[in-house]
Every structure is written in structure tokens, then in C-alpha cells.
Amino acid sequence: MDLFQWITIGVVVIMIIVFLLIPNHTPFQCPKCGQTFVPKKAQLLGIHSYGSHMLKCPHCGKTSMMPPAGRE
Secondary structure, eight states: OOHHHHHHHHHHHHHHHHHHHSOOOOOEEOTTTOOEEOOOGGGGGSOEETTEEEEEOTTTOOEEEEOBTTOO
């Protein structure tokens, strides 16, 4: 392996470690039922756009684009 491949692997590993170490405390509010919940980190890796994330509400089961609670 050349130096570029080692640097690329190192950057990816560092990004994964940082992602796993930073806790998620961001609440999201369901537009259907209005319940606020904190999603698991794995859910935040899916589809997202400008701060909104495609999440499934654990209360009513609706899947939609949800902004963090407190943002419209």
C-alpha cells in the first residue's frame, strides 16, 4: 500500500471513532403525533437534508423528514 491509501484508511478510522464517541442528545419531534424522541445514532446515518433527517417515530411508526425539536 502506498502512503495515500494509508492516510485514507486513517482518516476513515478516525471519523468512525469520533462518530462512536460523541453522544447523541438531539431530540426530534414527530410531525404526526407530536412526540419528542432521541433517535439512535444508526438512524442518523440515513437520508438527511439541511438538518432534517428521515426518521421513524418510535411512538406512532410514521417515517418522515423530521427537523430537530425546536426548529421549524
